[in-house]
Amino acid sequence: xxxxxxxxxxxxxxGSMTARAAAQAGLNTVFLERSQxxxxxxxxxxxxxxxxxxxxxxxxxxxxxxxxxxxxxxxxFKVTDEDDRLITSLGTGWTKLDDDRxxxxxxxRGMTGCSIYRCDLDPLLADMACDAGAELxxxxxxxxxxxxxxxxxxxxTDKGEKxxxxxxxxxxxxxxxxxxxxxxxxRFAKKDITLVPQFDFSADPAKMDDVIGAAEQVWFGPFCAxxxxxxxxxFHLGAGQWLDIWSGKRPVELLTPILKIPAFQAMCxxxxxxxxxxxxxLLPWMPHPSNxxxxxxxxxxxxxxxxxxxxxxxxxxxxxxxxxxxxxxEVAAQAISTGNPSRDFLxxxxxxxxxxxxxxxxxxxxxxxxLWRATxxxxxxMKTMGRFIGEMQSLAFPGPVFDWSTSHMQAINDHLGHFxxxxxxxxxxxxxxxxxxxGISDANxxxxxxxxxGSIKKKVPIIPTFVTRPLVRKxxxxxxxx
Amino acid sequence: MMSDVKNMSNFKLKDLIFRNDVDxxxxxxxxxQKCNGCxxxxxxxxxxxWSMSQARGGKARLTSKYKELCMECAxxxxxxxxxxxxxxxxxxGAGIIIKHG
Numbered sequence: 001x002x003x004x005x006x007x008x009x010x011x012x013x014x015g016s017m018t019a020r021a022a023a024q025a026g027l028n029t030v031f032l033e034r035s036q037x038x039x040x041x042x043x044x045x046x047x048x049x050x051x052x053x054x055x056x057x058x059x060x061x062x063x064x065x066x067x068x069x070x071x072x073x074x075x076x077f078k079v080t081d082e083d084d085r086l087i088t089s090l091g092t093g094w095t096k097l098d099d100d101r102x103x104x105x106x107x108x109r110g111m112t113g114c115s116i117y118r119c120d121l122d123p124l125l126a127d128m129a130c131d132a133g134a135e136l137x138x139x140x141x142x143x144x145x146x147x148x149x150x151x152x153x154x155x156x157t158d159k160g161e162k163x164x165x166x167x168x169x170x171x172x173x174x175x176x177x178x179x180x181x182x183x184x185x186x187r188f189a190k191k192d193i194t195l196v197p198q199f200d201f202s203a204d205p206a207k208m209d210d211v212i213g214a215a216e217q218v219w220f221g222p223f224c225a226x227x228x229x230x231x232x233x234x235f236h237l238g239a240g241q242w243l244d245i246w247s248g249k250r251p252v253e254l255l256t257p258i259l260k261i262p263a264f265q266a267m268c269x270x271x272x273x274x275x276x277x278x279x280x281x282l283l284p285w286m287p288h289p290s291n292x293x294x295x296x297x298x299x300x301x302x303x304x305x306x307x308x309x310x311x312x313x314x315x316x317x318x319x320x321x322x323x324x325x326x327x328x329x330e331v332a333a334q335a336i337s338t339g340n341p342s343r344d345f346l347x348x349x350x351x352x353x354x355x356x357x358x359x360x361x362x363x364x365x366x367x368x369x370x371l372w373r374a375t376x377x378x379x380x381x382m383k384t385m386g387r388f389i390g391e392m393q394s395l396a397f398p399g400p401v402f403d404w405s406t407s408h409m410q411a412i413n414d415h416l417g418h419f420x421x422x423x424x425x426x427x428x429x430x431x432x433x434x435x436x437x438x439g440i441s442d443a444n445x446x447x448x449x450x451x452x453x454g455s456i457k458k459k460v461p462i463i464p465t466f467v468t469r470p471l472v473r474k475x476x477x478x479x480x481x482x
Numbered sequence: 483m484m485s486d487v488k489n490m491s492n493f494k495l496k497d498l499i500f501r502n503d504v505d506x507x508x509x510x511x512x513x514x515q516k517c518n519g520c521x522x523x524x525x526x527x528x529x530x531x532w533s534m535s536q537a538r539g540g541k542a543r544l545t546s547k548y549k550e551l552c553m554e555c556a557x558x559x560x561x562x563x564x565x566x567x568x569x570x571x572x573x574x575g576a577g578i579i580i581k582h583g
Binding site for chain 2: 034035036039040041042043044046068117118119138139140141143157158159174175177187188190193195197199200234243246248249250251252259260265268275276277278279280281282
């Protein structure tokens with residue numbers, strides 16, 4: 001039986017980043033992939049967020065050169081109604097202030113992410129792990145763990161081969177054999193996991209540059225929501241739903257309503273888009289990984305989807321897998337150097353990721369997941385939501401300027417009336433949005449306080465600011481963010 | 483130009499799914515006695531591997547062709563509340579190939 005310091009199960013981004021960091025730390029490392037070729041079992045979005053330029057800039061420089069790379073600086077929401085008419089488009093912003101939050105080699109990257117096909121990204125990351133000295137074994141399915149006195153000591157393949165290791169790291173995705181067989185958790189509860197069907201389309205790259213540019217899109221309507229991730233020469237159209245609230249629909253029926261939208265069809269015609277592939281995968285989506293249990297066991301660590309790490313707000317998972325993979329490798333190296341891969345020592349992993357930029361993502365996880373479940377994933381609510389967004393845009397610039405149906409002030413009042421009439425139905429989101437106020441920083445709170453205090457002073461000069469300031473501070477409350 | 487979007491209403495899922503010809507082994511094990519007939523597996527399966535069988539007292543039935551059709555999402559396993567479905571991935575190197583994932 002071959003023996004390694006660490007055995008990593010899975011060669012997706014999480015597995016490869018773990019393997020690379022483990023090999024760099026001097027550990028004798030093997031990582032196992034069930035498919036013949038790395039990157040041919042994976043159907044994720046796949047978008048890499050701006051934080052990649054902060055955390056893995058040297059990898060991004062290589063990602064930029066991959067064939068399917070598309071730089072992303074914007075996201076547009078296409079809102080449609082029950083007659084498939086386009087109600088409005090909402091877009092993200094882009095300012096120099098925001099851009100400069102992440103600067104790499106003199107260039108602002110704070111608003112710049114990218115999309116990349118997993119069939120491009122995964123082999124790149126696996127190659128980097130191999131270059132660092134890790135051993136990759138493809139066509140190797142793990143079906144069980146080797147246990148000794150409750151501690152995991154290795155894995156067993158479908159061919160009966162045993163591979164021993166001081167620490168096993170599970171990077172084997174949502175349906176993690178390692179997590180289940182080692183007894184850390186059962187399969188994810190239905191409320192903590194979504195099923196995501198997705199169409200891949202081919203498209204003319206030059207026409208995509210003209211029609212879409214550096215943007216992702218989200219289709220929003222009575223059908224709920226569907227993301228459109230745009231690559232160099234194609235795009236993914238996908239949608240998900242939690243299993244506990246899955247309606248009687250077939251998975252493909254989450255997507256067929258978008259195919260009928262004239263604006264979607266026009267976009268497809270304009271860039272010669274053709275359906276190329278149908279894919280489906282399970283995606284963990286929960287308020288906090290602890291919802292599913294521990295992310296470590298005796299001799300085992302869980303990274304990425306296997307640990308339930310995807311972002312509670314937009315379910316991005318690749319970055320989370322890479323960051324947790326790096327932390328897992330560091331903790332594994334420590335455990336091995338001290339000769340103590342016990343459950344008690346590996347607990348350190350949970351403490352480390354909780355304190356990292358990953359852990360910070362879950363502070364409002366409950367509100368984020370709750371907000372989605374009550375809104376974008378509820379078809380009844382989404383009917384009203386579309387109208388609400390429409391009225392909101394009719395009131396916001398440039399809506400009122402271009403409404404010539406009647407006198408302008410009358411038009412504004414018509415829209416305001418409709419907007420107000422929809423407000424009671426929108427109240428379901430208030431309990432999810434209100435607690436997010438706790439996330440406003442002390443510095444921003446202080447600025448808001450001074451704006452209000454200054455405004456009161458201007459209108460009612462007789463009340464001194466030493467009276468109003470403490471009152472406003474009390475009204476705004478304290479930042480609840482740790 | 484309309485023909486470019488035509489396949490959006492006439493597509494067949496099987497034309498959009500790819501796999502190799504390595505033997506995947508028996509990777510779904512169905513315990514019919516545990517099935518409570520809820521039909522969740524039949525609803526969630528993207529490629530209709532499960533059907534509800536009147537002949538079997540309203541219990542689920544797994545098509546004998548599942549090895550050639552399964553998309554390996556494990557949705558049926560995730561949905562089944564009575565543990566009637568065991569799912570492990572197909573054998574090493576076998577099964578579905580996602581070309582543009």
